[in-house]
Amino acid sequence: MYRSLRILLLPSRLLQPSPLGPACAACAVQRPPIAVRMASQDSFRIEYDTFGELKVPSEKYYGAQTVRSTLNFKIGGVTERMPIPVIKAFGIFKRAAAEVNQDYGLDQKIAGAIIKAADEVIDGKLNDHFPLVVWQTGSGTQTNMNVNEVISNRAIEILGGKLGSKDPVHPNDHVNKSQSSNDSFPTAMHIAAATEVHEVLLPGLQKLHDALDAKSKEFSQIIKIGRTHTQDAVPLTLGQEFSAYVQQVKYGMARIKAALPGVYELAAGGTAVGTGLNTRIGFAEKVAAKVATLTGLPFVTAPNKFEALAAHDALVELSGAMNTVACSLMKIANDIRFLGSGPRSGLGELILPENEPGSSIMPGKVNPTQCEAVTMVAAQVMGNHVAVTVGGSNGHFELNVFKPMIIKNVLNSARLLGDVSVSFADNCVVGIQANIERINKLMSESLMLVTALNPHIGYDKAAKIAKTAHKNGSTLKETAIELGYLTAEQFDEWVKPKDMLGPK
Secondary structure, X not given: OHHHHHHHOOOHHHHOOEOOEOOOHHHHHHOOOHHHOOOOHHHEEEEEEOOEEEEEEOOOOOOHHHHHHHHHOOOOHHHHXXXXXXXXXXXXXXXXXXXXXXXXXXXXXXXXXXXHXXXXXXXXXXXXXXXXXXXXOOOOHHHHHHHHHHHHHHHXXXXXXXXXXXXXXXXXXXXXOOOOHHHHHHHHHHHHHHHHHHHHHHHHHHHHHHHHHHHHHHOOOOEEEXXXXXXXEEEEEHHHHHHHHHHHHHHHHHHHHHHHHHHOEEOXXXXXXXXXXXXXXXXXXXXXXXXXXXXXXXXEEOOOHHHHHHOOHHHHHHHHHHHHHHHHHHHHHHHHHHHOOOOOXXXXXXXXXOOOOOOOOOOOOOOOHHHHHHHHHHHHHHHHHHHHHHHHOOEEOOEEOOHHHHHHHHHHHHHHHHHHHHHHHHHOHHHOEEOHHHHHHHHHHOHHHHHHHHHHHOHHHHHHHHHHHHHHOOOHHHHHHHOOOOOHHHHHHHOOHHHOOOOO
């Protein structure tokens, strides 16, 4: 009745004929102007938490605690939402917990509905129901409850119940059974981190490793001048130079893998402070085994739950390994872009793939954009590690409360490093060519070939040849003969770049 009266009181100008058809009261009811359109009461449902009632959007599976968090933490917007890998990891954990809880008395019908709902979380079908940002409680409690509410309400729907009723599936009593946010969130952190490493980071690094290794072999016979302190040094092959990059990436992968055993340890079963209050003997071990089965990764229960809740040293270690990878990639990308600088006024020893126009004002300019992307990612990962380090160092008493920030940065580093490794390999490394003419020219002009004379005429005379040649703009051979230190034949016999590539 009230809504009908509202329409009858609309200004007469809103009922004037329009080009779309005749005006009438019925038309006005069906298409009220946006300015006066209001959400009907059935757009929301009322749910409760321990602080009171809140309006929850009718179409959403989350509940009152999630809504309260959106009101209390309006920080950053959609770009700062909890990473989806964390949500997926929660789905895996909640599914595993429901399976195990059946062994401890959870009704099979309820457990089955929880499992079905958790599977939808894992599959990403419910991503729109997780609106919370990273910047919330440091334990991640609101996100744990967001997951509990979504799974609870979806399970209720599966069983034919009413959303928000918490009947027959309660978010705390059933979905969160034998759990606390304090052990659930770190469990999800570890599942998410390990999964991202295996699915994104390690495959990306392996691809880059293989691409660099192929180039190292391709360039194995190309002799070039080396550089130390950015100045001319003795010769090496371009393949040897690239072999250093290959080894750096290989070591990086090994460091990542070496950091994973700690990440495979799960906090589940520690509940609030690590004692395991309100859980059952064997729950922790069974949940870890279920998670291992669901993910195919060797997760185990943490041997000390107090450490698992109060510290995140395992993730700091993993972040540190990724920081080292970032250092490696920074060096590799810088070397490649500097060796490819030019095309006419730089070093120009490498010819890099031309992928896109490089300037909005300089016609024909092409830039080493893949190298630039790598170095920017490396800088971001280094910054991420600083944040993870600060967060990891601030575990106070029985709980670290930097958990959301830590996992956000760990996941960001893993994703960025994995993705940029693939991009760098596909769009740059595989297409690198050696500029043989330029390489030979620079090597033949280098003064440091004089090092080969040390065993024959001594360091001091060799240095005199190099300095005199540089001062006069002459060649080493010309200068050595002019100074009377050796003959042309001796120079040709002793100064051979191909004989300077390794020990004798």
